[in-house]
Amino acid sequence: MNIQGWAEIALTIALAIGLGWPLGLYMARVWSGAPTWLDPILRPVESAFLGLSGVNRDKGQTWLSYCLALLAFSTASFLVLYAILRLQNVLPYNPQNFPGMSPDLAFNTAISFVTNTNWQNYAGEAAASNFSQMAGLTVQNFASAAAGIAIAAALARAFAANRGESLGNFWVDLVRITLYILLPLSIVIGLTLAALGVPQTLAAHTAGHVDAMTLEGAKQSIALGPIASQEAIKQIGTNGGGFFNANSAHPFENPNPITNLIEEVIMNMLAFACVVAFGVTAAVRREARALIVVMGIMVAVAAGVIYACETQAVPALVAAHVQTTPNMEGKEVRFGAPATAVFAAMTTGASDGAVNGMHESFTPLGGGMALFMIKLGEMLPGGVGSGLYGMIVMALLAVFVAGLMVGRTPEYLGKKVEAREIKLAMLATLVLTVSILGFAAVALVLPLAMKAMSASGPHGLTEVLYAYASASGNNGSAFAGLSGNTPYWNTTLGIAMWLGRFGYAVPVLAIAGGLAAKPKLAPSAGTLPTDGPLFIGLLIGVILILGGLQYFPALALGPIVEHFQMLALTH
Numbered sequence: 001m002n003i004q005g006w007a008e009i010a011l012t013i014a015l016a017i018g019l020g021w022p023l024g025l026y027m028a029r030v031w032s033g034a035p036t037w038l039d040p041i042l043r044p045v046e047s048a049f050l051g052l053s054g055v056n057r058d059k060g061q062t063w064l065s066y067c068l069a070l071l072a073f074s075t076a077s078f079l080v081l082y083a084i085l086r087l088q089n090v091l092p093y094n095p096q097n098f099p100g101m102s103p104d105l106a107f108n109t110a111i112s113f114v115t116n117t118n119w120q121n122y123a124g125e126a127a128a129s130n131f132s133q134m135a136g137l138t139v140q141n142f143a144s145a146a147a148g149i150a151i152a153a154a155l156a157r158a159f160a161a162n163r164g165e166s167l168g169n170f171w172v173d174l175v176r177i178t179l180y181i182l183l184p185l186s187i188v189i190g191l192t193l194a195a196l197g198v199p200q201t202l203a204a205h206t207a208g209h210v211d212a213m214t215l216e217g218a219k220q221s222i223a224l225g226p227i228a229s230q231e232a233i234k235q236i237g238t239n240g241g242g243f244f245n246a247n248s249a250h251p252f253e254n255p256n257p258i259t260n261l262i263e264e265v266i267m268n269m270l271a272f273a274c275v276v277a278f279g280v281t282a283a284v285r286r287e288a289r290a291l292i293v294v295m296g297i298m299v300a301v302a303a304g305v306i307y308a309c310e311t312q313a314v315p316a317l318v319a320a321h322v323q324t325t326p327n328m329e330g331k332e333v334r335f336g337a338p339a340t341a342v343f344a345a346m347t348t349g350a351s352d353g354a355v356n357g358m359h360e361s362f363t364p365l366g367g368g369m370a371l372f373m374i375k376l377g378e379m380l381p382g383g384v385g386s387g388l389y390g391m392i393v394m395a396l397l398a399v400f401v402a403g404l405m406v407g408r409t410p411e412y413l414g415k416k417v418e419a420r421e422i423k424l425a426m427l428a429t430l431v432l433t434v435s436i437l438g439f440a441a442v443a444l445v446l447p448l449a450m451k452a453m454s455a456s457g458p459h460g461l462t463e464v465l466y467a468y469a470s471a472s473g474n475n476g477s478a479f480a481g482l483s484g485n486t487p488y489w490n491t492t493l494g495i496a497m498w499l500g501r502f503g504y505a506v507p508v509l510a511i512a513g514g515l516a517a518k519p520k521l522a523p524s525a526g527t528l529p530t531d532g533p534l535f536i537g538l539l540i541g542v543i544l545i546l547g548g549l550q551y552f553p554a555l556a557l558g559p560i561v562e563h564f565q566m567l568a569l570t571h
Contacts, residue, residue, distance in 0.1 A: 006307075009303045012264050012265060012346070015261075016264070017268075019265065020269045021273075021276055023269065023270065027149075027276070028276070031168075033172075049175050053171060055169065056169075060165070060167070060168055062165055062513060063154075063167055063510060063514075066169075067506055069171060070151070070502075070505065070509070071506075073170070074502070077114045077143055078110050082107065082110040085100065085136060086106045091129070091131045093130040093131035093134070094132075096129065104486075105122060109137075112494070113241065114140055115474050115498060116144035116239060116351060116383055117476045117497045118476040119241075119478070119497065120242070121489070121490055123245035124242060124243050126245070134229075141237050141239040142178055145237030145383075145384050146237075147385075148386045149274060150170055150173035150385065151386070152277075152278060153173050154168055154509065155167075155388070155389050155511075157516065158512035158513070159282035159284065159415060160520075161515075162519055164516045167509070182233065182237060185266075189232035189262070190229045190232035193228040196255065196256065197259070198252065198254075199224050199228065200227060201224050227243045230243050231248075235352065238350045238382075238387075240351075240476040242354065247356070249358070257334065257335060257339065260335050260356060267346055267354065268299070268346050268350055268381055271382050272292060275291050275292050275381070275387075275391070276288060278388055284413045286531035289531065290530060290535060290536050291391050295380050295381040295387070295391070297536075298540065299380050303345035306341040307338055307342070309327075309365045310331070314566070319569065329358075330360065331361075340357040341366075343355070344362070344366075348477065349373045351475050352476070353475045354476075360481050364559045364560070364566055365563050367479070368563070371469060371559065372547065372555065374466075374473045375473070375555075377393075378473040390504070393511075394539060394542055398535070400422050401538070402528050406526070415521070425507070432472050432500060435471075436473075436551075439468045439472075443468075451486075452482055453482060457565075461557055461558040462558040463482045471497045
């Protein structure tokens with residue numbers, strides 16, 4: 001560890017928050033339908049899309065209508081993507097002549113990209129055609145991210161409403177968020193990455209590859225394709241699915257420290273921007289700043305823990321007089337420990353899932369910290385949109401706990417928080433817990449499932465926990481020791497992804513509907529201030545206590561036990 005490493009971590013997080021601020025102000029205008037500087041170009045395109053779809057931009061939807069539109073769109077997206085993956089052998093832009101994916105792998109992949117998870121039980125460069133990458137996966141990178149942001153916009157309107165019913169219009173939100181936010185950012189970032197060395201080509205060359213000669217004189221085929229364009233939306237939309245199996249550790253996806261810094265910043269930037277936009281839309285800017293402080297503190301602590309763990313020498317290697325340098329296994333030497341640590345914290349604190357190192361090769365506590373960040377609910381700062389509404393759920397639980405202490409009906413942002421909201425908030429929270437621990441428990445007693453594990457004991461348990469946490473939390477990163485491309489794992493992980501996305505989003509929209517119908521109350525003498533240090537500390541405590549109570553036994557049997565086993569090897 002050194003000062004330069006800590007400064008690198010601090011700078012990366014500060015840039016993500018700093019750039020998220022002006023972007024959030026712009027995003028609030030998009031949510032409200034206010035004029036933007038892109039209107040002369042995009043307003044006609046928006047009107048054409050809505051007109052062809054028969055959508056009335058002025059017609060609002062109740063929470064139930066909004067929710068049904070979300071589910072209908074996501075189901076249709078799944079069916080289309082599933083068909084593309086199954087039929088890619090007869091579709092165009094398949095110079096490598098890849099066959100169609102198997103039914104279970106196509107099921108897993110389609111759900112993965114529709115739910116913004118982007119878990120990949122396949123190697124992109126060896127299984128997905130250019131058409132599947134562009135028309136299937138990249139399209140869903142936009143669509144799933146836009147759907148998550150739309151839910152956040154609906155929740156913001158619920159807090160702004162005074163005895164209202166409408167949460168906005170899902171179809172209008174979907175189109176505007178894609179056109180005005182995701183598409184322009186992707187174009188700018190995609191061109192930047194291409195200029196910095198990330199390939200972007202549709203040239204077929206030799207069956208979709210470029211042939212090169214190695215230093216030993218052997219022939220090597222190097223996969224190429226439209227990488228920069230997918231890389232941009234992969235990170236901006238907290239998708240995380242890479243063109244290559246090695247993801248952002250691959251030099252074509254992430255060739256140098258500058259591209260690495262860009263990828264780190266943009267994977268959290270839009271999630272912070274959603275919180276700023278929420279504060280503007282609901283007229284609660286100070287309270288929104290408090291949420292950003294909580295997110296920033298916790299992702300910084302996580303990055304610090306991982307950095308501290310990964311800059312220590314492995315005790316067994318020290319005892320064997322083999323190595324005294326920090327643990328560099330699984331890390332790209334062009335990035336080093338600080339960039340790897342902050343990348344790991346930011347990708348697991350978000351529902352991004354991209355990696356620039358191998359989490360399984362981290363020390364037990366370093367990998368355990370990454371796992372814990374996913375289990376806290378993917379809201380630090382979380383996915384685009386989903387991080388915000390996950391944090392609002394925790395804020396509702398925090399004010400409920402405070403209300404119990406003083407015997408008063410809690411309020412949050414001018415809305416009474418009553419039994420209905422708390423029940424729905426707990427339902428959303430427990431869906432993740434049941435999905436993670438339930439699926440993991442079943443897998444650990446089924447011989448069919450255990451065949452996919454590459455390790456036994458605590459490390460094997462961590463592999464399984466990480467897989468279902470990543471799927472349920474819509475993260476998509478993996479511990480990599482698990483061979484997940486089997487019918488059992490493809491199916492159960494796919495179901496976990498669906499539950500993690502919609503088992504959380506539906507209760508959130510129900511909460512939004514109830515809050516929108518309530519009157520907007522002015523703060524009173526008994527109202528808990530939710531913009532200061534007291535509330536920030538309370539909210540962090542609630543997040544950690546919920547995470548600790550639900551997951552500490554599993555963590556104790558996994559990475560914590562493995563840590564003590566590692567220490568025992570020094571004797």
